[in-house]
Amino acid sequence: MDAPFLSVRNLTKHFAPTAFSRGPAVRALQDISFDIARGQVVGLVGESGSGKTTIGRSVLRLIEPTSGEIRFDGVDITSLSAGPLARQRRKMQYIFQDPFASLSPRMTIGQILTEGLDIQGIGNRRERRARAEKALAAVELPVDAYDRYAHEFSGGQRQRIGIARALTLEPEFIVADEPVSALDVSIQAQIINLLRDLQVRLGLTMLFISHDLAVVEYICDTVIVLYLGRIMEVAPAAALYARPQHPYTRALLSAIPSLDPLARQGRQVLKGDIPSPANPPTGCVFRTRCPVALDACAGVVPPLRATSDGHLKACIRDDIA
């Protein structure tokens, strides 16, 4: 079997307190391990503070992990120096959440799209323009967008520009960080369809970050559920929705407001707030809100282990399935 395209092992990230904040370090990620095979789409879901974005940024080394190993296409990128890292980054791109904040208002779309090519020293002027125009066509925008500015476009069109920017370098791997969260419902579906279509057509490997489980379901092969910097459950998308194993996944699915009045019956509402990642609970981090927690849950961090039907879950309650 092939080695996984992206392999994350024991990734941990602690943010040290800054000059104006006292107290312990924020433990954003604790011992995260997962693999993505080439051409696969893995979804990261979780609520605020679960560490989704920290994982996304760490795998491109946009932030430095505290410890752990990230192997991309066989190369451990955590130990690369600036030059080789820049060459690796050519293959890895990032799509941001906010299509208003992530595009410079002072640059033309052409400048935005070719900036990465410039930095990487790819092609001459004419070739760069050709690549940018190809990317515009791929995201179904008119070629004349090249000489216009971001403010001339709607939110959905701007997000298409953000996707085109990621495509100009012809990457093999893309981190899409909440790419549809800022968009209206009718536009959301257009962008999800576009991303899915590009992923299939270009054979992209993707890490897709979202707080919205329904969005993740359509685009992802595998879904990782995070809570307070730890992995709770990993499962193929269809299986996760059909048979969630971890109590947190069940609660999360149950909390999503449904258009179907019948689905509202028997909804389970979690009590309390997400604890602070600066001071996470001992043992299982979810135990303070878990409806089925036992005394033993406070003792040790439950390991992520395989269940009978191919999920991985970090929960000691096997009797509730």
Add this chain to the structure above:
Amino acid sequence: MDAPILSISGLRAVFRIPGRDIAAVQDVDLVIGSGETVALVGESGSGKSVTSLSIIGLLPKKIGRIAEGSIALRRRDGTVTELTGLDPESLRKVRGNDIGMVFQEPMTSLNPVYSIGEQIAEPIRIHLGKSHRDAATDAVRLLAQVGIPDPDRRARQYPHELSGGMRQRATIAMALSCDPTLLIADEPTTALDVTIQAQILDLLAALQAQRGMGILFVTHNLGVVAEIADRVAVMYAGRIVESGPVSEVFTRPRHPYTAGLMRSVPRLGQATTLKAAGTPLPTIAGNVPSLALLPKGCSFAPRCALAVDACRTAVPPLFAATSTQQSRCLRWEDL
């Protein structure tokens, strides 16, 4: 029978841009009875927030104004007041008093330099004329009512010491402090995580059952509408295009925009089936039109698969599809 809590008719709110007025909201009729929750739902620019800001007289001062229409509110003492004609001072006596307000971002609607308790007590002192001491006692009682544990201690804390969900509970306590007849909740759960959103929706429903106030719930999330509202009004490009009881509108939408919106919402458990079949998610083609460049006739016609020539000549009236459900579509019978 009692008069409705809120009765809006023929509302038209305009924004001045150089040279002309642009209608952000027009032809809006809306009635909310006591104990009833009505949801205003729509996408960005549909006019749902402008409608709620019109009610409380908080349209942007220099450029926004109510051009036509009437907004009548039944107050706590039972009298009915026309809000559109009120001078700023009289309006101030209604806001935060007979009408409570909860906004999207609890951090920006709380003042960072006053304690939570002081902020809840302030309207009680101003509107109800209670003493500092009595108002402070009321504030702690309200915090307990909105489900904040250890309310005595929380009342002395500042907004930054509370989590997002707690802060939103505190703004709800503030909105309810003067026992309003109408609560306007403008995207109150949009900034919250789903598990916290579920808590806040349950809280609002419980508080309404206790107090019998009317709620105007503004949201873009159709799932939230299904959870909380009795009736729904769907807005598109400044007009209500469909309205009726949630159970009717969501089981049988009578406007192609509502139908398209409902199809576009990804539903749990459904996407894997679509993906396996290689089918894309259903979408609504095109983009929401700019309010400054609305097409002639029905604003949705350029994106509508059912549009016929008649749709492009005049804005359709609201048709009574059933005794309770209205649609602004010429072809409502074909849906």
